[in-house]
Amino acid sequence: MNTILMNDDIPANIQRQHEDVSPVDRARLTGQTPVVIWFTGLSGAGKSTIANCLERKLHAGGHHTMLLDGDNVRHGLNRDLGFTEQDRVENIRRIGEVAKLMTDAGLIVIAAFISPFRGDRELVRRLLAPGMFIEVFVNTSLDECERRDIKGLYSKARAGIIPHFTGISSPYEAPERPEIVLETSVATADECADTIVRYLHQSV
Amino acid sequence: MNTILMNDDIPANIQRQHEDVSPVDRARLTGQTPVVIWFTGLSGAGKSTIANCLERKLHAGGHHTMLLDGDNVRHGLNRDLGFTEQDRVENIRRIGEVAKLMTDAGLIVIAAFISPFRGDRELVRRLLAPGMFIEVFVNTSLDECERRDIKGLYSKARAGIIPHFTGISSPYEAPERPEIVLETSVATADECADTIVRYLHQSV
Numbered sequence: 001m002n003t004i005l006m007n008d009d010i011p012a013n014i015q016r017q018h019e020d021v022s023p024v025d026r027a028r029l030t031g032q033t034p035v036v037i038w039f040t041g042l043s044g045a046g047k048s049t050i051a052n053c054l055e056r057k058l059h060a061g062g063h064h065t066m067l068l069d070g071d072n073v074r075h076g077l078n079r080d081l082g083f084t085e086q087d088r089v090e091n092i093r094r095i096g097e098v099a100k101l102m103t104d105a106g107l108i109v110i111a112a113f114i115s116p117f118r119g120d121r122e123l124v125r126r127l128l129a130p131g132m133f134i135e136v137f138v139n140t141s142l143d144e145c146e147r148r149d150i151k152g153l154y155s156k157a158r159a160g161i162i163p164h165f166t167g168i169s170s171p172y173e174a175p176e177r178p179e180i181v182l183e184t185s186v187a188t189a190d191e192c193a194d195t196i197v198r199y200l201h202q203s204v
Numbered sequence: 205m206n207t208i209l210m211n212d213d214i215p216a217n218i219q220r221q222h223e224d225v226s227p228v229d230r231a232r233l234t235g236q237t238p239v240v241i242w243f244t245g246l247s248g249a250g251k252s253t254i255a256n257c258l259e260r261k262l263h264a265g266g267h268h269t270m271l272l273d274g275d276n277v278r279h280g281l282n283r284d285l286g287f288t289e290q291d292r293v294e295n296i297r298r299i300g301e302v303a304k305l306m307t308d309a310g311l312i313v314i315a316a317f318i319s320p321f322r323g324d325r326e327l328v329r330r331l332l333a334p335g336m337f338i339e340v341f342v343n344t345s346l347d348e349c350e351r352r353d354i355k356g357l358y359s360k361a362r363a364g365i366i367p368h369f370t371g372i373s374s375p376y377e378a379p380e381r382p383e384i385v386l387e388t389s390v391a392t393a394d395e396c397a398d399t400i401v402r403y404l405h406q407s408v
Contacts, residue, residue, distance in 0.1 A: 020256050021263045021271070029268060052224050059225045064233060064268070066309035067225065076331075077301035080294075090284075097281035098302055105270035105311055127280075 026106035030064045033204050034103035036128060037196065039112040040121060040175060041138030042167050043153055044145035046184045046192070050138065051112035053193040058108060058200075066102055068095055069112040083164045089120055096124030103132060116166045118173040131204070136196060137178040142167045144185060179203075230310035234268045237408050238307035240332060241400060243316040244325060244379060245342030246371050247357055248349035250388045250396070254342065255316035257397040262312060262404075270306055272299055273316040287368045293324055300328030307336060320370045322377040335408070340400060341382040346371045348389060383407075 027034050037054065039047040048069055058065050074081075078094055081087040092115050099109045115121050125133040145167065146154040157165030164170045180199055182192040231238050241258065243251040252273055262269050278285075282298055285291040296319050303313045319325050329337040349371065350358040361369030368374045384403055386396040 019260060021259045021269065025263060026269070029263065029266070055225045056223060059229060059233065062233070064310065065225065065230070066305070068305070072305060072308065076304065077298060094281060094298070098305065100280065101270070101272070101276060101302065102306065102309065104276065105306065105309070106268065107309055107311075 023104040023106070026104065028106075030106035032063055032106070032108060034106050034108060035132050035134055035200070035204055036099045036103060036109045036111060036124070037134045037136060037200075038099075038115070038121065038124065039110070039136045039138055040115045040178075041140060042142060042145045042172055043114055043165070044148050044150050045138040045140035046182075046189060047112040047114075047138050049189045050136075050182065050184075050192045050196075051110050053189045054196050055110050057193055057197055058110075063108050064106060065108045065110060067110045067112070068099060073098075073113075085164070085170070088164075089117065092117070092120040093123060096120075096127050099124065100127045103128065114166050114172070116170065116172045118175065121175065134180065134196075134199070134204075135175050135178040136180045136182060137175045138182050138184060138192075139174075140184045142172075227308040227310070230308065232310075234310035236267055236310070236312060238310050238312060239336050239338055239404070239408055240303045240307060240313045240315060240328070241338045241340060241404075242303075242319070242325065242328065243314070243340045243342055244319045244382075245344060246346060246349045246376055247318055247369070248352050248354050249342040249344035250386075250393060251316040251318075251342050253393045254340075254386065254388075254396045254400075255314050257393045258400050259314050261397055261401055262314075267312050268310060269312045269314060271314045271316070272303060277302075277317075289368070289374070292368075293321065296321070296324040297327060300324075300331050303328065304331045307332065318370050318376070320374065320376045322379065325379065338384065338400075338403070338408075339379050339382040340384045340386060341379045342386050342388060342396075343378070344388045346376075 039051050041047050051067060055065050055067050073095060078091050081091050092113065095111060095113060099111055102109045121135060149155060153162060156162045157168040166172045180196060182195060184192065243255050245251050255271060255273065259269050259271050277299060282295050285295050299315060299317060303315055306313045325339060353359060357366060360366045361372040370376045384400060386399060388396065
């Protein structure tokens, strides 16, 4: 240990980095490999349901997790953003940066957002080290999402009451090479979450 | 347990909240009380040095921590912001929201920012439950900070090269009732960090 660093009377910022707590140190304390599990898919595809189910399973297994979704981001950090294309890009950019900071804290981050643009998701992927970004495509068809229309948003979008609605009046760009594809028409949320848990055990 | 909640075939968002992993669940797993330890003070006051020293001590004690400072926020989440008054307000607002999300994840968050405006710091305090925001005023005088001028910023600010510089060309509003006041002229960074650790043991 460098003895100079033991002297706290030295001015700030001089080589102090050498002893700082690092992301590796924090991950070691959690005993897990920090990753970002990023759900993308249409509104109503089942992202939040599966994400919550996944977090319950990981938490029950003793993992340190954090779930980011519209509920805790849109009313706080991104409350100044609307739903124009520009604001949606900034929405995902900020969430990506927060997810990165949370992996630096040692957490397994679960993010559930429509995140319709391929380029935005790629930006988040590139913020992280290779293998740390796990893109989960919740592949529920527009027809099925619109049939469910759980929050009544599709009917409002069709009526023109909600503008810039993904799948109706704004594009959704499906992932080209997602790490995981989930088919909610043939698997329950519980089964979908198990698929992700298996992936984590095998690949992380 | 509500049996309806066990059926994963039900549409998303129907009462699923009841079984979601909560901030309380996440804090229980870390075995600690999540708080935000917020350092405020002039540039060069010693915030980062003490914050890093504090994180080392807490980490060594097995606590799950995350340090937010200019290094990991200004180049990422807040890279779109400058140093005008408006941008400084938004800078602190976003950091506060991220700190809140991190306490929801069960972490002890250490934030080290000049954060010159009283109102901004109060906004962060109000994001959190009572007792969760611990304001630490690093009370190093302007004269002393300028004498140290570790990064050469004060001379540049005096020369007008850096505009909006806190203490020179932009105001610093000292806290009126901070939880902790640190006097770096009479205590080392190590002693200052110990003061905070004692506060946490006694008050949190």
